[in-house]
Amino acid sequence: MQEIKLNNCERQKRWAWESIQAGLFRFNVKNLALGQYQQAGTFFINESKNVLITFLVAKSVIDGQMTLGAMMAVQYIIGQLNSPIEQMLNFIQQLQDAKISLERLNEIRDITNEEPEGKSFMSELPIGKDITLNDLSFTYPGAGNDPVLSNINLTIPEGKTTAIVGMSGSGKTTILKLLLRFYEPQYGDIKVDHTYLSQISFRFWRGICGVVMQDGFIFSDNIVRNIAVGDEYPDQEKLKKAIHVANITDFIRSLPLGLNTRIGAEGNGISQGQRQRILIARAVYKNPEYIFFDEATNALDAINEKVIMENLEAFFKGRTVVIVAHRLSTVKNADNIIVMKNGIITEQGTHAELTSKRGDYFELVKNQLELGA
């Protein structure tokens, strides 16, 4: 509604809404007509049966093949049959509706399981924990032929922070999605040490990854259950640490029921910055080995960002971190900065190395990345 008012497009949106309603109305009329045809059909079949049998038995009586008493008995039996036959025809109609609904449900049921039974996956990490992307190319399924990522060769070293920067649409988020195995690359592979990522169990891998994505979801539940997702008995120590790192102590104190305050679906009723801090707390609570942050702090004010980045720097120690960010303050301390352009890696190195090179990173810093402290 806000966007509609701000863009003065009430009239167009109203017409679009009315056209949808008119379509729905036509559909409902068709539906009603079909129901009427079916009812009329049922009535016609039933009455035709009555007329036919009455005609045949009456003829038999006239021809002397049947007594009047037998005709009355047949008429009585037919009368008794009317209701069950009507019910049976209604049942056939409902069966057809149920069949259509089942077909739709089956479309979801037929989606193949990520971890099919009978196929074994590794539930432990190899000794080395570096992640490597080797000659990786990727196109989103059904999204045309242009690859979103082309020939990506990249090492994400264990225990270090790797930042990915680049223009909007250059493929940064896609790399994270591939690392989290939401999609499989069409060409090339991802390995942890010498083990293919595809050999590692999805559940195990996602269990050791702490993630904040741009579209991270806030559940319609209280704050504890939004931080300790899926944990029936949240660990109080871990919770305390997560709240501290995400700097949400004051925010929680200001709420009427503190940690037990319910927040609306998708985070309604809290600001973007508070939403991001809850998502950061969720990632920290998991105590993960790998951390993937996609624009995790872009909605934070400068003071909050500074505090959280300091807390995170201590938290990141010894963990393998990949950060996608547009803010220079977030990326400049990374051990390695990857620069992406149109789905390829154009440069990589430390902040000092890349700025002295005066290439794409330098241009980004100059034109796009916010020149923070």
Ligand SMILES: Nc1ncnc2c1ncn2[C@@H]1O[C@H](COP(=O)(O)OP(=O)(O)OP(=O)(O)O)[C@@H](O)[C@H]1O
């Ligand atoms: N689900 C999808 N289906 C089809 N194409 C997609 C999908 N998601 C992203 N793309 C396309 O892939 C390209 C790379 O998108 P990606 O989200 O990785 O970019 P990005 O560098 O993270 O951008 P931003 O900085 O704006 O988040 C874009 O051209 C985008 O339109």
